[in-house]
Amino acid sequence: xxxxxxxxxxLRLDSIVKTFGSFTALKGVSLDIRRGxxxxxxxxxxxxxxxxxxxxxxxxxQSGGMVWLGNRDVSRLPPSARDYGxxxxxxxLFPNLTVQKNVAYGLKLGRAAERARVEELxxxxxxxDAGPKYPAQLSGGQQQRVALARALxxxxxxxxxxxxxxxxxxxxRLHLRRQIRELHRRLGIxxxxxxxxxxxxxxxxxxxxxxxDGVIExxxxxxxxxxxxxxxxxxxxxxxxxxxxxxxxxxxxxxxGVHRFECGGDHLSDAAPGAAVTVCLRPEDVQVRxxxxxNTLEAVIESLEFLGPFHRARLAADGLGDARVTAxxxxxxxxxxxxxxxxxxxxxxxxxxxxxxxxxx
Numbered sequence: 001x002x003x004x005x006x007x008x009x010x011l012r013l014d015s016i017v018k019t020f021g022s023f024t025a026l027k028g029v030s031l032d033i034r035r036g037x038x039x040x041x042x043x044x045x046x047x048x049x050x051x052x053x054x055x056x057x058x059x060x061x062q063s064g065g066m067v068w069l070g071n072r073d074v075s076r077l078p079p080s081a082r083d084y085g086x087x088x089x090x091x092x093l094f095p096n097l098t099v100q101k102n103v104a105y106g107l108k109l110g111r112a113a114e115r116a117r118v119e120e121l122x123x124x125x126x127x128x129d130a131g132p133k134y135p136a137q138l139s140g141g142q143q144q145r146v147a148l149a150r151a152l153x154x155x156x157x158x159x160x161x162x163x164x165x166x167x168x169x170x171x172x173r174l175h176l177r178r179q180i181r182e183l184h185r186r187l188g189i190x191x192x193x194x195x196x197x198x199x200x201x202x203x204x205x206x207x208x209x210x211x212x213d214g215v216i217e218x219x220x221x222x223x224x225x226x227x228x229x230x231x232x233x234x235x236x237x238x239x240x241x242x243x244x245x246x247x248x249x250x251x252x253x254x255x256x257g258v259h260r261f262e263c264g265g266d267h268l269s270d271a272a273p274g275a276a277v278t279v280c281l282r283p284e285d286v287q288v289r290x291x292x293x294x295n296t297l298e299a300v301i302e303s304l305e306f307l308g309p310f311h312r313a314r315l316a317a318d319g320l321g322d323a324r325v326t327a328x329x330x331x332x333x334x335x336x337x338x339x340x341x342x343x344x345x346x347x348x349x350x351x352x353x354x355x356x357x358x359x360x361x
Contacts (some may be wrong), residue, residue: 003189003348004065008071008188009032009035009037009068009248010033010034010035010069010070010157010295011031011032011033011035011056011067011068011069011158011190011192012031012032012033012066012067012068012211013029013030013031013032013056013065013066013067014015014027014065014066014067014068014150015028015030015051015057015064015065015066015217016028016030016062016064016065016066016067017029017064017065017160018048018060018062018063018336019063020053021088021183022043022077024214025048025051025057025214025279026051026052026062026214027050027213027214027215028064028065028200028215029048029052029065029136029214029215030065030216031219031224032191033190034181034190035190036188036189036190037190037191037206037207038181038184038193038194038204038205038206038323039191039193039205039206039207039208039209040190040192040193040194040195040200040201040202040204040205040207040208040209041053041193041195041209041211042191042195042196042198042208042210042211042237042238043080043196043210043211043212043217043237044196044212044237045196047194047211047212047213047214048211048213048214048215049194049209049332050194052211053160053194055067055194055202056082056084056158056160057075057079057082057084057086057160058074058078058079058081058082058155059079061075061076062075062273067153067160069082069083069157070157078112079265080345082158083157083158084156084157084159084160085090085150085151085152085153085154085156085158085159085160086151086159086160086161086162087144087147087159087160087161087164088147088152088161088162088164089162089163089164089166089167090261091135091140091143091144091146091147091165092137092147092290093143093150095134095135095136095138096134097134098132098133098134099127099130099131099132099133099135099138099146099180100118100122100132101112102135102146102150102152103118103121103131103146103149103169104117104118104149104153105123105150105153106150106153106154106198107153107154109203109277110197114319117153118131118149118153119131121149121150121152121153122149123150124145124149124183124186125146125149125179125183126145126151126179127142127145127146127149127231127266128143132258134240135157139172139340140168140169140172141168141172141175141176142165142174144164144168144176145179145298148164148180148183149166150281151175152183152187154187156189157189157190158189158190158191158192158223159184159189159190159191160191160192161180161191161192161193161194161196162194163196164176164180164193165177165195165197165200166180166195166196166197168245173200176318177200177203177204180193180204180302181203181204183356185341186208193205194328194331198237198238198239201222201238201243202222202225202226202238203222205222207219207220207223207353208221208222208238210225210233210234210237210238212233212237215235217230217231217233218230218234220328225238226238226239226354229241229280230333231357232278232280232357232360235280235355235357239282240281240282240283240326240328241242241280241281241282242279242280242281242282242283242286242326243278243279243280244256244278244279244280244281244320244323244325245277245278245279245323245359246261246276246277246278246279246356247274247275247276247277248273248276248356249273250273250278252264254279254348254354254356256279256319256320256323257317257319257320257321257323258319259297259319259320261294261295261296261349261351261354262292262294262351262354263280263351263354263355263356264351264352264353264354271358275358275359276358276359277357277358277359278312278356278357278358278359278360279355280348280354280355280356280357281325281353281354282284282310282353284326284327284328285308285325285326285328285349285350285353286315286325286326286327286328286347286348286349287330287334287347287348287349288327288337288346288347289337290348292346293348294351295312295317295349295350295351295354296347296348297317297318297346297347297349298317298318298344298345298346298347299315299316299318299344299345299346299347300339300342300343300347301313301314301315301339301341301343301344301346302314302315302324302341303341304334304339304341308331309330309331310328310329310330310331311328311329311330311331311334311339311348312326312327312328313328313339314326314327315327317347317348325347325349327347335355345355
């Protein structure tokens with residue numbers, strides 16, 4: 001195997017287009033996925049993430065573009081020839097078959113080998129004694145684990161997960177989230193999961209593919225997508241964000257209200273001084289205890305919302321006009337400084353945490 005072959009992506013999507021009549025669901029999507037990666041397709045309903053997964057699976061063949069699995073062009077191959085296992089939101093188990101027969105469905109092994117494989121997989125997903133039971137005798141979380149075992153049974157090269165946790169309650173989702181991630185670490189199988197839940201994507205993925213309106217807005221690690229959003233859409237969809245209207249003063253400087261601020265990251269292509277911009281800042285990045293120096297201003301706490309480990313403060317900052325700044329303040333900070341509605345305080349908007357985009361036209 002030469003270096004070029006070894007570096008080739010496990011899955012390559014090349015200019016994928018998918019139309020349904022006059023509606024274009026995917027608009028020339030291209031993406032490379034490395035062997036062993038855990039990838040999350042993240043985005044709102046209708047953004048194209050499930051359609052893209054179904055194109056990969058061959059369940060909805062693309063209208064244009066190509067799908068490569070390793071060195072094979074699988075663009076026109078049927079689902080059965082694409083070497084993947086899939087888990088749906090609805091479990092899709094056969095209610096009239098036992099768990100053992102559900103997991104074994106599609107396996108072409110001798111009876112002893114098949115039984116050993118099923119026992120191995122049920123133990124792997126934490127259900128070693130569930131073989132004789134029927135799906136109706138299991139909880140939703142247990143059924144989803146059976147569906148996962150069935151998808152893994154033929155040792156596929158690719159695992160596709162279509163919102164597998166969205167039908168489960170919060171506690172079960174959290175448990176299965178950890179279990180799926182641990183299974184991925186143990187097995188090393190290339191995995192693609194569709195989700196609209198940003199917390200799932202941030203905690204589970206090696207890389208997140210943020211989609212909107214049939215295109216990819218950003219591909220990056222969870223930290224990159226959260227800390228360095230590539231567009232206002234990503235900034236708004238992933239996590240809470242302040243959006244403050246401003247004006248570009250010079251490279252690395254913006255004006256917010258009457259204040260001039262230094263800024264670190266910007267996505268200003270050809271913007272000239274005087275251009276309208278949007279300045280983004282995460283609420284948890286607003287500094288209070290260490291306030292001082294550049295980018296500091298006085299503010300009044302208009303409201304303080306208790307959210308357990310932290311309080312979400314709405315701040316009316318001097319010189320920002322009608323704009324309001326949201327700040328997430330730790331419970332310890334609120335207690336130590338005796339913060340409450342009506343209290344004045346100094347806050348700093350750290351230069352390195354400000355993201356600047358051209359304002360929408």
